[in-house]
Amino acid sequence: MSLFSLLAEPQKMKAHVDDFTAKARLEIRLSDLFASTRKRPAVILCIGTDRSTGDALGPLIGTHLSRLNLPRLHVYGTLDEPVHAQNLGENIQFIHKSLVDPFIIAIDACLGRIDSIGCITLADGPLKPGAGVHKQLPEVGEAHITGIVNVGGFMEYMVLQNTRLNLVWRMSENISSLITRSYITILRE
Template sequence: MDFRTDYLDIYSKNNEFKDLISSYIEPFDSEKIVFVCVGSMRAFGDSVAPRIGSRLVELGVKNIYGTEDNPVHAKNLHEIIDYINENHIDSFIVAIDACLARHKSNVGKVIVTNSPLKAGEGVGKILPEIGDVTVACMVDLLENYIGNCIERYNAFQRIDKYLVHKFVNYVSSGIYNSINSRELCIA
């Protein structure tokens, strides 16, 4: 598969994201698709993916790792990867995370790419890569996170709450509709 990256504005129609994510996961059996939503509930901006994971569980999507109650984060990512490798053999992993944009025009966009997620990269953490496809929600501008740990943490707390909720609804409904339309076609 050739390297591919797509950008969508979260203010575009929901069916655009559904169609986009469908184009990435279409060749794979729904039962083999695993969603790993990486983030922490300790900082609002970093909670996008666990919130998406919780919403997907509420909608009945299967194979979700990383929710508000049970987040996947830096301290347990290795363990989750090992668990998935043991329990979801030949799976296709979609990794979801918040990320920081290098350009202001990209804040509020979703990036989808057929490469692994490099969680923590924006804040200088070195963690294992995960995923066949990455869905990255650009929650803020990288330049707002220059400084010490406390300054970066405070910046992540100030992220626009409406933007976070918009990401949660946009991504979770797009994934749900993509999976649901596939199952309707099979039935």
């Protein structure tokens, strides 16, 4: 395997919401992503709905970020205007029509193993929204962030409905802060 192929391999990082050291590594990686795409419009696409506690992670993050009015950061998907399964395709088209060569980081809640609940993942490549609930939705993003809000594998819709709001809220605050700090770091350079 060549050095180039090692450098080109997609990265995936994971940090528990209470692990400050691991979250610092996520923040550095996010800063690197924003820096490497500095000349392109940055988009945070927060997917989910407020009609399900577990699936509200994306709109909560979008709401936190949109209230900050960070310069040149385009945020889609808030509690007021959620991006969900029914309008995801339209929003993706709108973003690509409105912005030239946008760098999209897609965000969504997901289900996982019991020992991963409360973990935040940051990965290169597109997000596959709806996969945990067996939906076929368009892939989106050059990078993506997920928050593992509950256990997957059985009765996914019921599990999302019965996810603790406290965990979803804490994760939304943490992910919003990670994005904000990493983005502001790049703006100052």
